[in-house]
Amino acid sequence: MREISEKRPVPSDAALPVSCLVCGLKDFEIILQKNDFEIFRCRQCGFGSVAPMPDDDFLLRFYEQQEYFQSDGVFGYSDYESKREFYLGLFRDHLRILNGHSEPGRLLDLGCGKGDFLSLAREAGWEVCGVEISDSCRREAERRAGVPVYSSPRYLSDKREFFDVITMWEVIEHLPHPDRVLSEVLPLLRAGGLLAMTTPNTRNLTALRSPARWSEYKPPEHLLYFNFDTIHQYLSERFNLQVLEVKGIHRDLRLASSGWVEAILDWASRLRLRHETRFDPRWWVYAMLVRMFKEAPRRMSMALGTLDPRLVDTGIFVLARK
Numbered sequence: 001m002r003e004i005s006e007k008r009p010v011p012s013d014a015a016l017p018v019s020c021l022v023c024g025l026k027d028f029e030i031i032l033q034k035n036d037f038e039i040f041r042c043r044q045c046g047f048g049s050v051a052p053m054p055d056d057d058f059l060l061r062f063y064e065q066q067e068y069f070q071s072d073g074v075f076g077y078s079d080y081e082s083k084r085e086f087y088l089g090l091f092r093d094h095l096r097i098l099n100g101h102s103e104p105g106r107l108l109d110l111g112c113g114k115g116d117f118l119s120l121a122r123e124a125g126w127e128v129c130g131v132e133i134s135d136s137c138r139r140e141a142e143r144r145a146g147v148p149v150y151s152s153p154r155y156l157s158d159k160r161e162f163f164d165v166i167t168m169w170e171v172i173e174h175l176p177h178p179d180r181v182l183s184e185v186l187p188l189l190r191a192g193g194l195l196a197m198t199t200p201n202t203r204n205l206t207a208l209r210s211p212a213r214w215s216e217y218k219p220p221e222h223l224l225y226f227n228f229d230t231i232h233q234y235l236s237e238r239f240n241l242q243v244l245e246v247k248g249i250h251r252d253l254r255l256a257s258s259g260w261v262e263a264i265l266d267w268a269s270r271l272r273l274r275h276e277t278r279f280d281p282r283w284w285v286y287a288m289l290v291r292m293f294k295e296a297p298r299r300m301s302m303a304l305g306t307l308d309p310r311l312v313d314t315g316i317f318v319l320a321r322k
């Protein structure tokens, strides 16, 4: 792998943690400086994080910004509504996997956003409830899913061993203290219950080759950066969970990270999202471009056996049993 140009020695005044959250060692390298934060990586296990770690007050103010869930900017669900179909597709995939491991039971979605996953799960027969930090999203989630949504898991503390499944879609990377949150929610899961989560994959080629261009390196929104091995190690060693499945998500595979490929895919995805029908010729343009730029490189690389398919996955799906 090419040297990363942003890589540089750790300055003596950097507010790095005492030890790596995943492997417990202290052997870090700074890989990027962004939005007034240093992004560093453990040389031993590859787990990444930010310094200084923002405190709870800072994050609360950050997430209270009205534009977080609507903005087209660098942060937030940039224009969630226009990408809703895309998220629904992902949520259906996740639900299929859960249904393959468990009969519909009680499900808690932590960080449920606007409640679209809650609604799908409820329609599929699950008894659901959600937790969401944003006031406006919480109200919208309650409206969409028609179920209670709480602002913190502490309001569920009387529901020990109550849930069959806890889901955290794209949540863990936002948490400054994941140990604290998981220690609070795992007691709510019954023995043998399932914890499912997704998070960006830092062993993705763009993240490795040009971290400055990888959109998931975005402090203070994303604070923790996992790969397939570190998320597995974290859940199994720290929480004694049995990891059942760790699989790649390649929802926006961009093998070639050149600007024009990104521009074409962005343009094409906007076409598709506005005209979500197979009867529209623009849908076919999108489908063809996806095959050319997303599916073909992945399949080719796997067929040739020359490239670890995990290098082209942008995200990780993990399923673990308590």
Ligand SMILES: [Zn+2]
Binding pocket: 020, 021, 022, 023, 024, 025, 042, 043, 044, 045, 046, 047
């Ligand atoms: Zn480590």
